[in-house]
Amino acid sequence: xxxxxxxxxxxxxxxxxxxxxxxxxxxxxxxxxxxxxxxxxxxxxxxxxxxxxxxxxxxxxxxxxxxxxxxxxxxxxxxxxxxxxxxxxxxxxxxxxxxxxxxxxxxxxxxxxxxxxxxxxxxxxxxxxxxxxxxxxxxxxxxxxxxxxxxxxxxxxxxxxxxxxxxxxxxxxxxxxxxxxxxxxxxxxxxxxxxxxxxxxxxxxxxxxxxxxxxxxxxxxxxxxxxxxxxxxxxxxxxxxxxxxxxxxxxxxxxxxxxxxxxxxxxxxxxxxxx
Numbered sequence: 001x002x003x004x005x006x007x008x009x010x011x012x013x014x015x016x017x018x019x020x021x022x023x024x025x026x027x028x029x030x031x032x033x034x035x036x037x038x039x040x041x042x043x044x045x046x047x048x049x050x051x052x053x054x055x056x057x058x059x060x061x062x063x064x065x066x067x068x069x070x071x072x073x074x075x076x077x078x079x080x081x082x083x084x085x086x087x088x089x090x091x092x093x094x095x096x097x098x099x100x101x102x103x104x105x106x107x108x109x110x111x112x113x114x115x116x117x118x119x120x121x122x123x124x125x126x127x128x129x130x131x132x133x134x135x136x137x138x139x140x141x142x143x144x145x146x147x148x149x150x151x152x153x154x155x156x157x158x159x160x161x162x163x164x165x166x167x168x169x170x171x172x173x174x175x176x177x178x179x180x181x182x183x184x185x186x187x188x189x190x191x192x193x194x195x196x197x198x199x200x201x202x203x204x205x206x207x208x209x210x211x212x213x214x215x216x217x218x219x220x221x222x223x224x225x226x227x228x229x230x231x232x233x234x235x236x237x238x239x240x241x242x243x244x245x246x247x248x249x250x251x252x253x254x255x256x257x258x259x260x261x262x263x264x265x266x267x268x269x270x271x272x273x274x275x
Contacts, residue, residue, distance in 0.1 A: 003117045003140035003182060006089050007206060010056045011232050013087060017223075017272070018265045019208065020051050021093070021239025022060040022077065026068070028244050030253045040065065041073040043253075045080060047243060050258040052085045054265045057235050059091040059208075078114045089117035091208065091235070095144065096129075097122030103132040111136050118142050120186060120208070123169055127177055137180045140206075145169050145198060148188025148211035167197060174202040184208055187226070189217025189236065196225035204228050210237040212264070219264070223271035231273035238264055 001009070011017065024040045026033070033039040048058060058081055065074040081090050092114055096106040110119035110133075118140025121130050133141040146156055146166040156166040173183050187198050189211035198207065207226055211217035219236075226234050242264070245256035 002138040003089055004206065006087065006117060007056065007140075007235070008232075010087050010089065014053060014056060015269065016054055016056045016265050017227075017232065017234045017236050017268050018055050018261065019057040019059050019091070019235035019237040020047065020055045020242055020261060021210070021237045022047065022058060023064050023239045023243065025064065025244075038073060038076075040068070040070050041076045041080075044073075044077050046254040047257050048077070048081060048085070050254040051242065051261040052088060054258070054261045055088060057089045057091050059093050059235075059237055059239075061093040061239070075114060078116060082115055089140070090115070091140070091142065092116035092119045095120045095122050097124055099125050099128040100132075103129060104135075107132045107136060111139050118184070120144065123173075127172075130177060134177070134179050134182065137182065140182050140184055142184040142186055142206075142208050143169065143173050143177075145173070145185040146187045146191055146194045148190045148215055148217065150190075152188070164194075166194065167201060170198045170201045174205055178205070184235075186210065188215075189219075189222040190215055192218065192221040192225040195222065199226055199228070199233075204233055206233055206235065208235045208237065210239075212236055212238055212241075219267045220271050223268055227272060229273070236268055 022044050024044055029039060029043055033043055060074055065071055078090050092110045110116045120142045121133060123130060123143050130141055158165045160168040184206040186208045187195050189209050209226055212219055212222060242257050242261050245260040247256040
Protein backbone atom coordinates (compact mmCIF):
# COMPACT_ATOMS: atom_id res chain seq x y z
CA UNK A 1 0.00 0.00 0.00
CA UNK A 2 1.35 3.44 -0.89
CA UNK A 3 1.64 6.34 1.52
CA UNK A 4 -1.38 8.08 -0.02
CA UNK A 5 -3.49 4.91 0.03
CA UNK A 6 -2.53 4.27 3.63
CA UNK A 7 -3.38 7.82 4.57
CA UNK A 8 -6.78 7.67 2.88
CA UNK A 9 -7.56 4.43 4.71
CA UNK A 10 -6.57 5.66 8.18
CA UNK A 11 -8.50 8.92 7.77
CA UNK A 12 -11.58 6.73 7.50
CA UNK A 13 -10.64 4.02 9.99
CA UNK A 14 -9.73 6.37 12.84
CA UNK A 15 -12.10 9.17 11.76
CA UNK A 16 -9.20 11.52 12.37
CA UNK A 17 -7.10 14.22 10.74
CA UNK A 18 -4.84 14.47 13.80
CA UNK A 19 -1.11 13.91 13.35
CA UNK A 20 0.72 13.31 16.63
CA UNK A 21 4.19 14.81 16.56
CA UNK A 22 6.95 13.03 18.45
CA UNK A 23 9.37 15.71 19.69
CA UNK A 24 10.85 14.06 22.80
CA UNK A 25 12.49 16.60 25.12
CA UNK A 26 14.00 14.67 28.03
CA UNK A 27 14.01 17.81 30.20
CA UNK A 28 10.20 17.62 30.18
CA UNK A 29 9.83 13.89 30.81
CA UNK A 30 8.15 12.65 33.99
CA UNK A 31 10.51 11.80 36.84
CA UNK A 32 9.97 8.08 36.32
CA UNK A 33 12.17 8.22 33.18
CA UNK A 34 15.18 9.79 34.87
CA UNK A 35 18.36 7.85 34.25
CA UNK A 36 16.81 5.28 31.93
CA UNK A 37 18.99 4.69 28.85
CA UNK A 38 15.92 4.02 26.68
CA UNK A 39 13.82 6.83 28.14
CA UNK A 40 13.08 8.40 24.75
CA UNK A 41 11.79 5.13 23.33
CA UNK A 42 9.74 4.25 26.40
CA UNK A 43 8.19 7.73 26.65
CA UNK A 44 7.37 7.82 22.94
CA UNK A 45 5.98 4.28 23.00
CA UNK A 46 3.60 5.23 25.80
CA UNK A 47 2.40 8.26 23.83
CA UNK A 48 1.95 6.16 20.68
CA UNK A 49 -0.06 3.49 22.51
CA UNK A 50 -2.23 6.13 24.18
CA UNK A 51 -3.10 7.95 20.96
CA UNK A 52 -2.92 5.37 18.15
CA UNK A 53 -6.69 5.08 17.72
CA UNK A 54 -6.99 8.87 17.54
CA UNK A 55 -4.25 9.62 15.02
CA UNK A 56 -3.95 9.57 11.25
CA UNK A 57 -0.14 9.69 11.42
CA UNK A 58 2.86 9.94 13.72
CA UNK A 59 5.59 12.46 12.98
CA UNK A 60 8.94 12.00 14.74
CA UNK A 61 11.19 15.05 14.44
CA UNK A 62 14.67 13.70 13.76
CA UNK A 63 16.56 16.56 15.45
CA UNK A 64 15.25 15.61 18.89
CA UNK A 65 16.84 12.19 18.48
CA UNK A 66 20.02 13.10 16.63
CA UNK A 67 21.00 15.82 19.11
CA UNK A 68 21.16 13.17 21.85
CA UNK A 69 22.74 10.47 19.67
CA UNK A 70 19.44 8.61 20.06
CA UNK A 71 19.00 7.49 16.46
CA UNK A 72 18.80 3.87 17.65
CA UNK A 73 15.77 4.80 19.75
CA UNK A 74 14.22 6.49 16.72
CA UNK A 75 14.80 3.27 14.78
CA UNK A 76 13.04 1.35 17.54
CA UNK A 77 10.14 3.80 17.56
CA UNK A 78 9.65 3.58 13.79
CA UNK A 79 9.91 -0.19 13.93
CA UNK A 80 7.40 -0.34 16.80
CA UNK A 81 4.83 1.70 14.89
CA UNK A 82 5.28 -0.40 11.74
CA UNK A 83 4.85 -3.64 13.66
CA UNK A 84 2.10 -2.62 16.08
CA UNK A 85 0.14 -0.03 14.10
CA UNK A 86 1.01 -0.74 10.45
CA UNK A 87 -2.05 1.16 9.25
CA UNK A 88 -0.73 4.46 10.66
CA UNK A 89 1.83 6.26 8.46
CA UNK A 90 5.14 7.39 9.92
CA UNK A 91 6.30 10.80 8.70
CA UNK A 92 9.98 11.50 9.29
CA UNK A 93 10.20 15.24 9.87
CA UNK A 94 13.71 15.90 8.57
CA UNK A 95 13.23 18.82 6.14
CA UNK A 96 16.07 17.61 3.96
CA UNK A 97 17.24 19.90 1.17
CA UNK A 98 20.10 18.75 -1.00
CA UNK A 99 20.61 17.41 -4.52
CA UNK A 100 22.00 14.50 -6.49
CA UNK A 101 23.79 11.68 -4.72
CA UNK A 102 23.45 13.40 -1.35
CA UNK A 103 19.67 13.62 -1.68
CA UNK A 104 19.63 9.98 -2.72
CA UNK A 105 21.35 9.09 0.55
CA UNK A 106 18.89 11.18 2.54
CA UNK A 107 16.06 9.29 0.84
CA UNK A 108 17.70 5.98 1.77
CA UNK A 109 18.03 7.22 5.34
CA UNK A 110 14.33 8.03 5.57
CA UNK A 111 12.91 5.05 3.71
CA UNK A 112 15.44 2.27 4.23
CA UNK A 113 17.08 3.03 7.55
CA UNK A 114 14.01 4.33 9.39
CA UNK A 115 11.32 2.72 7.27
CA UNK A 116 9.31 5.95 7.18
CA UNK A 117 6.25 6.21 4.97
CA UNK A 118 6.96 9.85 4.11
CA UNK A 119 9.58 12.53 4.71
CA UNK A 120 9.52 16.32 4.77
CA UNK A 121 11.81 18.05 2.26
CA UNK A 122 12.93 21.59 1.43
CA UNK A 123 12.38 22.76 -2.19
CA UNK A 124 14.82 25.69 -2.15
CA UNK A 125 17.18 23.92 -4.59
CA UNK A 126 14.37 23.14 -7.01
CA UNK A 127 13.17 19.86 -8.45
CA UNK A 128 16.65 18.36 -8.15
CA UNK A 129 16.20 18.43 -4.38
CA UNK A 130 12.96 16.40 -4.40
CA UNK A 131 13.43 14.10 -7.41
CA UNK A 132 15.38 11.39 -5.51
CA UNK A 133 12.47 10.97 -3.08
CA UNK A 134 10.03 10.65 -5.96
CA UNK A 135 11.93 7.55 -7.09
CA UNK A 136 10.37 5.76 -4.12
CA UNK A 137 6.94 5.49 -5.71
CA UNK A 138 5.17 4.03 -2.68
CA UNK A 139 6.53 6.69 -0.31
CA UNK A 140 5.40 10.23 0.41
CA UNK A 141 7.37 13.39 -0.32
CA UNK A 142 6.06 16.30 1.77
CA UNK A 143 7.36 19.62 0.47
CA UNK A 144 7.67 22.78 2.56
CA UNK A 145 5.32 25.41 1.16
CA UNK A 146 3.90 27.97 3.62
CA UNK A 147 5.47 27.20 6.97
CA UNK A 148 3.94 28.02 10.35
CA UNK A 149 6.73 30.32 11.58
CA UNK A 150 6.46 34.08 11.19
CA UNK A 151 9.91 34.29 9.62
CA UNK A 152 8.76 32.15 6.72
CA UNK A 153 7.36 35.32 5.17
CA UNK A 154 10.90 36.58 4.59
CA UNK A 155 11.08 34.31 1.53
CA UNK A 156 7.68 32.72 1.07
CA UNK A 157 5.96 36.03 0.35
CA UNK A 158 8.45 37.23 -2.23
CA UNK A 159 6.65 37.96 -5.49
CA UNK A 160 7.14 35.52 -8.36
CA UNK A 161 5.25 36.30 -11.57
CA UNK A 162 2.76 38.42 -9.68
CA UNK A 163 2.05 36.09 -6.76
CA UNK A 164 3.76 34.94 -3.54
CA UNK A 165 6.51 32.35 -3.79
CA UNK A 166 4.60 29.83 -1.62
CA UNK A 167 1.81 29.77 -4.21
CA UNK A 168 4.38 29.21 -6.95
CA UNK A 169 5.79 26.26 -4.98
CA UNK A 170 2.30 24.83 -4.50
CA UNK A 171 1.58 24.97 -8.23
CA UNK A 172 4.97 23.51 -9.15
CA UNK A 173 4.44 20.55 -6.87
CA UNK A 174 0.84 19.99 -7.96
CA UNK A 175 1.35 20.36 -11.71
CA UNK A 176 4.96 19.37 -12.46
CA UNK A 177 6.70 17.63 -9.56
CA UNK A 178 4.03 15.18 -8.39
CA UNK A 179 5.11 12.51 -10.85
CA UNK A 180 3.64 9.49 -9.07
CA UNK A 181 0.83 11.13 -7.11
CA UNK A 182 2.84 10.82 -3.89
CA UNK A 183 3.45 14.48 -3.02
CA UNK A 184 2.04 16.51 -0.16
CA UNK A 185 2.74 20.01 1.17
CA UNK A 186 3.53 21.58 4.54
CA UNK A 187 1.24 24.56 5.20
CA UNK A 188 0.96 26.11 8.65
CA UNK A 189 -2.25 26.42 10.65
CA UNK A 190 -1.07 29.85 11.75
CA UNK A 191 -1.93 31.24 8.30
CA UNK A 192 -5.47 30.05 7.42
CA UNK A 193 -5.90 32.48 4.53
CA UNK A 194 -2.76 31.15 2.86
CA UNK A 195 -3.88 27.62 3.67
CA UNK A 196 -7.11 28.24 1.78
CA UNK A 197 -5.17 29.59 -1.20
CA UNK A 198 -2.98 26.50 -1.30
CA UNK A 199 -6.01 24.23 -1.17
CA UNK A 200 -7.46 26.02 -4.20
CA UNK A 201 -4.24 25.45 -6.12
CA UNK A 202 -3.56 21.80 -5.28
CA UNK A 203 -7.03 20.26 -5.17
CA UNK A 204 -7.15 17.09 -3.07
CA UNK A 205 -3.40 16.85 -2.41
CA UNK A 206 -2.71 16.02 1.26
CA UNK A 207 -1.47 18.84 3.47
CA UNK A 208 0.65 18.45 6.60
CA UNK A 209 -0.51 21.29 8.83
CA UNK A 210 1.58 22.16 11.89
CA UNK A 211 0.81 24.94 14.34
CA UNK A 212 -2.48 24.23 16.16
CA UNK A 213 -0.96 23.29 19.52
CA UNK A 214 1.76 25.29 21.21
CA UNK A 215 1.96 27.69 18.24
CA UNK A 216 -1.65 28.72 18.74
CA UNK A 217 -3.24 28.09 15.35
CA UNK A 218 -7.05 28.16 15.36
CA UNK A 219 -8.58 24.72 14.76
CA UNK A 220 -11.86 25.94 13.28
CA UNK A 221 -10.15 28.30 10.85
CA UNK A 222 -7.63 25.62 9.91
CA UNK A 223 -10.19 22.94 9.12
CA UNK A 224 -12.45 25.34 7.25
CA UNK A 225 -9.56 26.60 5.13
CA UNK A 226 -7.74 23.35 4.43
CA UNK A 227 -10.21 20.49 4.21
CA UNK A 228 -11.16 18.92 0.90
CA UNK A 229 -14.72 18.75 -0.37
CA UNK A 230 -15.25 15.48 1.53
CA UNK A 231 -13.83 16.77 4.81
CA UNK A 232 -10.39 15.21 4.54
CA UNK A 233 -7.03 15.98 3.01
CA UNK A 234 -5.09 17.08 6.08
CA UNK A 235 -2.68 15.80 8.70
CA UNK A 236 -3.11 18.45 11.39
CA UNK A 237 -0.13 18.15 13.68
CA UNK A 238 0.08 18.71 17.40
CA UNK A 239 3.25 17.81 19.27
CA UNK A 240 4.08 19.54 22.55
CA UNK A 241 0.47 20.17 23.56
CA UNK A 242 -0.14 16.41 23.52
CA UNK A 243 3.25 15.10 24.63
CA UNK A 244 3.46 17.32 27.68
CA UNK A 245 -0.20 17.70 28.55
CA UNK A 246 -0.66 18.62 32.21
CA UNK A 247 -2.23 15.72 34.13
CA UNK A 248 -5.41 16.37 36.09
CA UNK A 249 -6.54 14.49 39.19
CA UNK A 250 -4.76 11.11 39.22
CA UNK A 251 -3.86 11.01 35.53
CA UNK A 252 -0.52 9.74 34.38
CA UNK A 253 1.32 11.47 31.56
CA UNK A 254 0.01 9.03 28.91
CA UNK A 255 -3.59 9.45 30.05
CA UNK A 256 -3.18 13.22 29.93
CA UNK A 257 -1.76 12.96 26.41
CA UNK A 258 -4.71 10.81 25.35
CA UNK A 259 -7.19 13.27 26.84
CA UNK A 260 -5.70 16.20 24.94
CA UNK A 261 -5.40 14.16 21.73
CA UNK A 262 -9.05 13.13 22.00
CA UNK A 263 -10.14 16.72 22.63
CA UNK A 264 -8.08 17.88 19.66
CA UNK A 265 -9.35 15.13 17.35
CA UNK A 266 -12.94 15.89 18.32
CA UNK A 267 -12.45 19.65 17.91
CA UNK A 268 -11.11 19.03 14.41
CA UNK A 269 -14.02 16.74 13.54
CA UNK A 270 -16.52 19.31 14.77
CA UNK A 271 -15.65 21.49 11.78
CA UNK A 272 -15.25 18.81 9.13
CA UNK A 273 -17.77 18.62 6.32
CA UNK A 274 -18.24 14.88 6.68
CA UNK A 275 -17.81 14.57 10.44
